[in-house]
Amino acid sequence: MAPLRWFLLLSLICSILLLVNVTHSTAQDTRKAYVVYMGDKPKNGVPILPDLHVNMLQDVVDSSNIDIAHEALLLHSYKRSFNGFAAMLTEQEAQKMTRMDGVVSIFPSKQRSVKTTKSWNFLGFPETVKRSALERDIIIGVMDSGIWPESDSFSDAGFGPPPKKWKGKCQGNGNLTCNNKIIGAQYYRASRSFEADVESPRDSNGHGTHTASTAAGNTVTKASLNGLGLGKARGGVPSARIAVYKVCWSSTPACEDADVLAAFDDAIADGVDILSISVGGSIPVDYLNDAFAIGSFHATRNGILVSMAAGNEGPGAKTVTNFAPWQLSVAATTINRQFITRVQLGNSKIYEGLLPNIYDLRGKFYPLIYGGDAPNKKAGANGTLSGFCLQDTLEEDLIKDKIVLCDGPVDGAGGGAILGGAAGIVLMGQKVADEVLGPLPVPASYVGLEEHSDIYKYIKLTRNATATIWKSEEINDVLAPYVPSYSSRGPNPINPNILKPDLAAPGTYILAAYPPSGGGSRAGYYLETGTSMACPHATAIAAYVKSFHPKWSPAAIQSALITTAKSMSAKTSSDAEFAYGAGLINPSRAPYPGLVYDLDEQDYIDFLCSQGYNGKLLKAITKDKTSCSSKSNNGTTNDLNYPSFALSIKDPKYVNGVFHRTVTNVGSLNSTYRVKVVAPLGLKINVNPNVLSFTSLGQKKSFVVTIKGPIEKSNLVSASLMWDDGVFQVRSPIVVYVAV
């Protein structure tokens, strides 16, 4: 399964089906699912009254208008970690509700989409790396499509009982049993239709099983996908526990805000340490109308770092999702493993293509035909259309049991040949493995323009053209890592001066656990591609850091991951930091950052103040004596104590930015750090003071960074700032760019 394409297609279907699903009455007062967000739960342990949410519904929904009980309109009640609910409302009712006491925001429950293991070795994180005994007490919450618990990756052999702090449950519904590895599993489905899926946390599409095993799967030897990617599959923190929150479904709609918030509500109260969420929306919205921003805000307040996929909407600018400063936003890179797939013609010429091909034709030759020569005329297709081998465009009798050459690259190319019973397909695309193509359910290769044109000529000049496709071979990709085009790019669509994505991790062709029959493979391991696969790598390393430093705040862990990342260069991506943030995650160094840029609740509140949220609203969100502190009224996000720097400017001639930062010593007792600035000609970066001396752990020191131009006319200029005491190097990327 090529998850990206598949989910794109699915989301198209969803948006149509959703309207059908939620329509309970006439067109003028159509009900849809809305989320009503009411901030934190009351302080001092005051419980939320059981009937509060139903009563609020009664106040706005005129019962003479509906023939069902108010309770039936209530989809979820959020009470354990914050206050709010999801309900079926008309637009007028939603309007009325905005004016009610305690309501912070109301927004329609939006559709979301989900977005080895050699990758760890590639990152310099061998199996034998030093481990903390506390790793077994770390609980990773995975919000995804559920799990396939019978996989070897989730065996609990050698695991003791769940950590005492665990308060979650196993809602197996007779279809799934938890163990001491998967210590909890729950499912959330407001729209209550389970067709094409099963009413349980069991994973019926593979995505959740894959991501969970990448983060915390056991070490399993001889894992492969039909022999491809053969090796040890392992999660980054194989001793950690997994808590499953199934919010994404194979039936439509795939994932919904109402369910996502219900899962956050439970996960926070259940006692997870880290949340891994390879799901995202694509439309930037206000933080208070974004279920992920709200949920992860409360998670962060409760000491839980939320690691999220940056999105698969690249390579355009501002396509990054999940970009709130309290979320870790993870971009994807390639790893050094590339799959090449040779196509051999009847004239014995051999062409090298890409794409993992798991099938072995054993050198058998099949008739070769060009899709453009087999249009399904009855269905109104001509040769131009059928050349792409799109669904319903091919005359099946002509292509059955043949290898079909297809044009491209377009979405859905080759699909018609697969459905029509072709013996194999040869697709056209870029010669760089930059495209998102998973293994296909027939032998397939993906050749470049020149190769494609040669094969086409061979077909045209040969009476009985034939070909075979060889099983893939793994080669070492010396260009790796680079950021493939699918990975979403910055700049941050809402906060131009907060750099997103934060960092990058392996996401292309990652081998991890899979349900037995998933994606046409019985192997139990599968190669998947996307930022969805990058996210659990970062989740695991966040857990790894936490196992050494259980008291660190989410922001401190986030800072450690960012400042220890390996710098990447603009050569590997024209959009530089907007593609990879601070660079490639560096697991073995992440627990030892030396200094951290920490953030506490007040910092995030000040950040929200700078965004124009007023004191009253903030009190409603936090339920405590929150107010904007004096320093936060400067109307700038520059002073959020973030471990990276972004400066958006209007005119390259006038560059002038001031950033205040404070670092906390977590390295050596006595240490003296000197600053090292790397900047291109013209950009003047001044750091004051430029030496920081520490005499104790936990000690904080502040400094001011001033950035002045001009810069050359350019969209983006990369620089960096590094504190170095000879032992620790604390590096922050700096980006100056012209906002467009």
Ligand SMILES: *[C@@H]1O[C@H](CO)[C@@H](O)[C@H](O)[C@H]1NC(C)=O
């Ligand atoms: C789970 O439910 C599905 C669908 O009803 C069924 O096909 C499957 O056998 C069940 N699995 C287990 C382990 O009960």
Ligand SMILES: *[C@@H]1O[C@H](CO)[C@@H](O)[C@H](O)[C@H]1NC(C)=O
């Ligand atoms: C083939 O069909 C498409 C879509 O109907 C049309 O746009 C195109 O012009 C046709 N091409 C030829 C060569 O007739």
Ligand SMILES: *[C@@H]1O[C@H](CO)[C@@H](O)[C@H](O)[C@H]1NC(C)=O
């Ligand atoms: C081409 O195929 C046809 C039908 O299968 C066969 O009769 C013919 O001998 C073949 N020609 C060549 C040159 O192989």
Ligand SMILES: *[C@@H]1O[C@H](CO)[C@@H](O)[C@H](O)[C@H]1NC(C)=O
């Ligand atoms: C905010 O602005 C005030 C007034 O200009 C200034 O004194 C203060 O230092 C600024 N705060 C920060 C954190 O930059």
Ligand SMILES: *[C@@H]1O[C@H](CO)[C@@H](O)[C@H](O)[C@H]1NC(C)=O
């Ligand atoms: C740290 O420095 C202080 C004074 O600068 C000194 O008294 C102390 O012994 C030093 N501690 C260590 C562990 O080096």
